[in-house]
Amino acid sequence: MAELNETIHQPVRLRIMAALVTLEVGNEVDFTYLRGLLDVTDGNLGAHLRKLEEAGYIAVNKIFVERKPRTFVSATVEGRRVFQDHVAALESILKRK
Amino acid sequence: MNISPNEAEEALAAIQRMTQKTRQSIAGSGAHISLIITGIVWLIGYMCTQFLPGNIVVYIWIGLSILGSILGTVLGIRMGRRVRSPSTASYAKRIGIFWLLLVCYCVATIAVAWPMNGRQLTILIVLFIMVGQLAMGLLFSYASVWWVLPITALVLVCYFLLPGFFYLWMSLLGGGGMIVLGLYIRFRW
Helix, strand or coil: CCCCCHHHHCHHHHHHHHHHHHCCCCCEEEHHHHHHHHCCCHHHHHHHHHHHHHHCCEEEEEEEECCEEEEEEEECHHHHHHHHHHHHHHHHHHHCC | CCCCHHHHHHHHHHHHHHHHHHHHHHHHHHHHHHHHHHHHHHHHHHHHHHHCCHHHHHHHHHHHHHHHHHHHHHHHHHHHHHEECHHHHHCHHHHHHHHHHHHHHHHHHHHHHCCCCHHHHHHHHHHHHHHHHHHHHHHHCHHHCCCHHHHHHHHHHHHHHCHHHHHHHHHHHHHHHHHHHHHHHHHCC
C-alpha cells in the first residue's frame, strides 16, 4: 500500500514536485521560472530544493548559458515514483472518509 | 505520518492547481506557439491565395514565411529559457541537418514530379512539413505529435473532396483550426 512521504508533504515541496512531475521525463525547468510559478522567494525555494535534492527526488543542474550561470531543476525517476505513491496515499485517505 | 481526510483533500487540491498552472504555463512544451503562428500564416496566406492574383500572392507568402520563422524562433528561444530538454539541446545540430535535408528532399520530389499545379505543390510542401513535425514530436515530445495527424487528415480531405475551395478550406479549417487548437492548449489544457 502507498505511504505518505513526510519530505514531500510540506506544502511548498508538494507544489515543487507537482510542477516538476508535470514536465515530460528528462525535461528540466529554470530556477527563476519555477520561483515565479510557485510565487516564493529565492531563499525559500533554494532551501526546499536542497531538501528534495538530498532526498534524491530532484536533480539540480548548474550550467552556463551564453556565459551566464543558470540553474535547472528536474524530477528524478525516484522522485516521480515517490510523488505518485504520495498522491495514491492521499487518495486512499479520501476514499476511507 | 497521519493526516486527516480534510488535509488530504487540501493537499490533492494544491497538487491539481499546481499541475494545471504548470501545464498552462508551459503548454505542452510550447506546442501552442508553433500551432498559433503556423495557423495565422496559413489563415492569411491561403485566404490571399484563394482571392488575390498569383503575382501578389507570391510576395505575401514570402513575407508571411519570413515573419512566421522569426516569430517562431524568438518565441521558441523564450520558451527554451524556461524549460530545457537535454535531449533536444544535445541534438540541436542533428535537428537542423534533418530539416535542411527534408527541404532538399522536398525540392527533389517537386523537381521529379514537375509540372504540378498550385494545389499539388501546396499539398506536397504541407505533407513534408507534417512529416518533419511528426519526426520531431516522436523523438522529443509526444505532446506535439497528436495535432499533426488531424491537421494532415483535414488537408487531404480538402485536397480530394473540395478542389475548388482548396485554399479557402486550408485557410479556415487548417489555419483557423490550428489557432483554435493552440488557444485551447494554452488556456484549457
